[in-house]
Amino acid sequence: MSTRRNFLQKMGLGALALQLASVKTFATDVPVDDIPYEGQTLRVAIMGLGGYGTRVAQSMQNCSRAKLVGVISGTPSKVTKWQADFGIPEKNCYNYDNFDAVKNNPDINAIYVCTPNAQHHGQVIRIAKAGKHAICEKPMAVSAKEAREMIDACDKAKVKLLIGYRMHFEPHTLEVIRMRKAGEFGQIRFFQGLCGFKTGDPKQWRLNKALSGGGSMMDIGIYALNGARYMVGEEPIWVTAQETKTDTVKFKDGIDETIQFQLGFPSGAVASCLSTYNVNNLDRFFLDGDKGFAEMLPSTNYGPINGRTHKGPINQPYTTHQTVQMDEFAAIIFDGKQPVIPVDGHEGLRDMKIIEAIYQACKTGKKVTLLA
Known part of the structure; x- marks a missing residue:
């Protein structure tokens, strides 16, 4: 096994398509699953198109409140593949040098950082300056000082910072x-x-x-x-x-x-x-x-x-953890929902x-x- 995620993937990937994407509840006679969602959608660009970014992207296909709309990567071949696999338009594709331009892209309102730990700090701060909500994989940084600076940057920009505690x-x-x-x-x-x-x-x-x-x-x-x-x-x-x-x-x-x-x-x-x-x-x-x-x-x-x-x-x-997580993140950002365990x-x-x-x-x- 080459990585933790490959290890976990062997244990869970086979169940990805079989797990429940959501849980039916019956407040009325109509299952919640069958009621079309008409509220705000969390429109996400994924930064870092490795194994975990791919898992998040696949899981988001079953989200009701979150949608994959963009990518950020330093590898052009990965961007091309994701465009084909997930229908990403060219105007929503960026690299690590130019992604600050996302500030002027209304299609994207959140960026999910799935890059190596040491890159989270600088990338989240740039995301905040671009006025987009930041979702960051854990650990959120490589030091408490960096984590504090990320929080301050998002607070200053009045955007949410959420951590991928699935x-x-x-x-x-x-x-x-x-x-x-x-x-x-x-x-x-x-x-x-x-x-x-x-x-x-x-x-x-x-x-x-x-x-x-x-x-x-x-x-x-x-x-x-x-x-x-x-x-x-x-x-x-x-x-x-x-x-x-x-x-x-x-x-x-x-x-x-x-x-x-x-x-x-x-x-x-x-x-x-x-x-x-x-x-x-x-x-x-x-x-x-x-x-x-x-x-x-x-x-x-x-x-x-x-x-x-x-x-x-x-x-x-x-449940498919990342599917539930992304829909819950949408509820936190748009509805002010307070999760049982914090994810900020x-x-x-x-x-x-x-x-x-x-x-x-x-x-x-x-x-x-x-x-x-």
Whole structure:
């Protein structure tokens, strides 16, 4: 497997066409799916036409409130292919040098950044200056300072900044959170998040610190970190961490291979998490309280997500994560909808601050206190 996304793709791509694009509800006798949407449409240009950008594009074909209308890429051949595959008009195609001109293109009102981590900062700031809403893959930046600057730029331009936390809309995940809020697990005591895979091509951008900003922690590890926060329902107040590296040729300085990290929460709950580029089949969340538990296995891949609690299986519909995410983003931007778990720039900034503390704890061997 060459990348995390290829790993996850093997687990979930086959289900992409089979998963439910939406859930039927019956406020009237007519299913919501069959009622044509007549409101504002989120008209999106995707920046970065790699594997994940392609997955988002494919998933958006089933959106009701979001539409793929443009592309931004440094590879002309990819632009040509996307024009053919998705019917993108020439006037909505840009490269990394000229995409500031999108400011004068009314066809596009949002840009989804799917480029390497280190490029997010500058690209989102340019998007904000162009007056377009910015959607950015996670991690949103390679430092908390950069994340803060991205938030400030979007605030100044009065545009939205949303981070691609697709799991925040996933039905099994939301059911566990509902149960936790309802007190069905009692006092939360412990969370475990295991996220990892064996990374492949040593020349890929994820193993280049100048592009990735780090190793497994900046990639697959953010799922365990973010999951600990939304599953426990609190913000951690301290972190400890340990790094293990078995291959110093493949995982050079600044590229972490495996990190174990622990989080402490105000209530006394603790989390134990693992992020790795050297172990396959790690995709499990476990939440434990004094009245019950929840386990999700797999917990964060492209699906289908499965889970169980002390009450039995979690019976929620399977969805195409990116389809739901993009429709939800439209509702946030146009309707002011407040998601159960935030997906704004401040949510991304919180993760960045904790990731920096994890790296500090690895370096010093000491417990690091997290500031509010």
